[in-house]
Amino acid sequence: MVKQRPYNFSAGPAAIPEEVLEQAAAEMLDWHGCGMSVMEMSHRGPQFESIIAQAEADLRELLQIPEDYAVLFMQGGAIAENAIVPLNLSRGAKADYVVTGSWSQKSQQEARKYCDVHLSASAHDDQGYGSIPDNAAWSIRPDAQYLHVCTNETIDGVEFHFVPDSRGVPLVADMSSHLLSRAVEVSRYACIYGGAQKNIGPAGLTLVIVRRDLLGHALPHCPSAFDYAVVAANHSMFNTPPTYAIYIAGLVLQWIKRQRFDGLEGLAAVEARNIAKAHLLYDALDASQLYETRLARDCRSRMNVPFHLRDTALNTAFLQGAEAAGLLQLKGHKSVGGMRASIYNAMPLEGVQALVNYLQDFEKRHG
């Protein structure tokens, strides 16, 4: 047995459920009696075929993904997808973007290489990002190939708690940092993508869920390995997939299915617990004189909670005390400053309670 592990608030790569790490360690030299580590298996052998098939089946079950959507296991993360999405879906024509934070800002910038980009809405003001412009006022071109949103901004802490109305234009969403933290109505999106390294598994795996009728229109210079139609036709085996990362993601999906909270099961339990965690933390921040969060209440992320100490001179003491208390990686992103607590699925309620206790204790000592 290891001693109590510290709580890891990293924005990603991020905490993995301890049970998953224990299982991975136990199976490292011999997966299910086959005499090989998962890392050592041919991706085309029966063992790995069963691993990836189970992972896809579990993902489909948890998110209730309709049959007419392909599930792709890719590489490069959301930053690569910033190019891969327009390479596959823009047809070199018009694509509209909503900017609600640093990530959607990067997405629209990269897309300009491939198509005619229009900003349907932008939430940037002199405080940075922290709100979502009124959906009804978005300027959406009816002939756009898609409308792109980032439904949870990891850096800025802005989360969509509604499915945007895209007025019939196919809706594409970067869900990197909240996919599998809550239920999603997949059928309302044309394409959902995300890097795995928040709620799903290790860095190096990207999930893409895309409606099959949109495939087959990649631009001529799209690399074959990133052509959704090619990847789908080859069941994510056109190039060698990141096998070990897929295995860990599969263990995480199984872990999600086992979760229970407040009478709920699986993803519903995970979502309810995430809501409870977020309430606990935001309530503590709102009640404080020492800390502040600049986010509008209707778009506060359940996953990434940026906050500031009003007296920035206390930042170093805050972080040092946190680490000594077993609360790791709380420093905010350099573009926003201050602090950020990422409280993904693998963060237990007890971890958020420990953070709240520390916040209150620190305020008593320095407030």
Add this chain to the structure above:
Amino acid sequence: MVKQRPYNFSAGPAAIPEEVLEQAAAEMLDWHGCGMSVMEMSHRGPQFESIIAQAEADLRELLQIPEDYAVLFMQGGAIAENAIVPLNLSRGAKADYVVTGSWSQKSQQEARKYCDVHLSASAHDDQGYGSIPDNAAWSIRPDAQYLHVCTNETIDGVEFHFVPDSRGVPLVADMSSHLLSRAVEVSRYACIYGGAQKNIGPAGLTLVIVRRDLLGHALPHCPSAFDYAVVAANHSMFNTPPTYAIYIAGLVLQWIKRQRFDGLEGLAAVEARNIAKAHLLYDALDASQLYETRLARDCRSRMNVPFHLRDTALNTAFLQGAEAAGLLQLKGHKSVGGMRASIYNAMPLEGVQALVNYLQDFEKRHG
């Protein structure tokens, strides 16, 4: 202690040194007392920064990589590089390719999306691939941006045991399946790349070693995440790198440095052992009436040894008996048929001896 593990002859993903797997399992929940798994670390934190820096330093030491070469940790494998290389190095102009097997064939095919491709030589005949055309007879365009070779063909078992003369044209090599199996004169190449999943680590990591003066000429539609200049300027952190795969690769590099064989150390020891392993296996095949290998003697791969049973009706019995003897994944690639023994760095001499014993025993029973 685990019992004796079977010998894994997979072409890749492939065997990882047992010591590495044991260390990875032991460190899974807590890397060096930091309280986190390597999977859970921010890629920008001090712990992972030290891991990637050490991996790069060890790679530079083992391959004696000159300072004017960048080392890039990328994603997508060699198949993605088939596009990424011309996107970065062709300038949309001329690029020459030598085809000596299935992989270089794929490379030249993909490159046609991006530039004017010319086949400098092709080794395909009615037997498939199994030789390297005389270097002096290659048709190399003097104004080609680069000449591309695959220095070890994983499927066909054709390995370059010399550095090709490219007549002043920058030489680009896919070394996926023999990088780190032997010394390389890096300075004679403009760019070397390879997927990690043969001799280096898990699938999902691609190594690129590229001369810095060639960077900065990516085509306009090159995704930023795959622009060598962008990746280099960001020390492989433009997008989140595959952190756990890099960690495992780092452990493998340390393992290579610890190797001793025949009075030699490190990569020289690994290379000498690989030569001894290859001799042992080819000598057994050459001495047999039951098995045959169709490869020219001067280009027989030390890493991937395709061979055939002259009586293909025995294939199933051969593979079943091998598995029962603890010799896994010997089935040949579907495009070549027969058998293939991949004997990468992590395959001990004892594993090859066990295979030879089985070959001889099987021949006695069925010859």
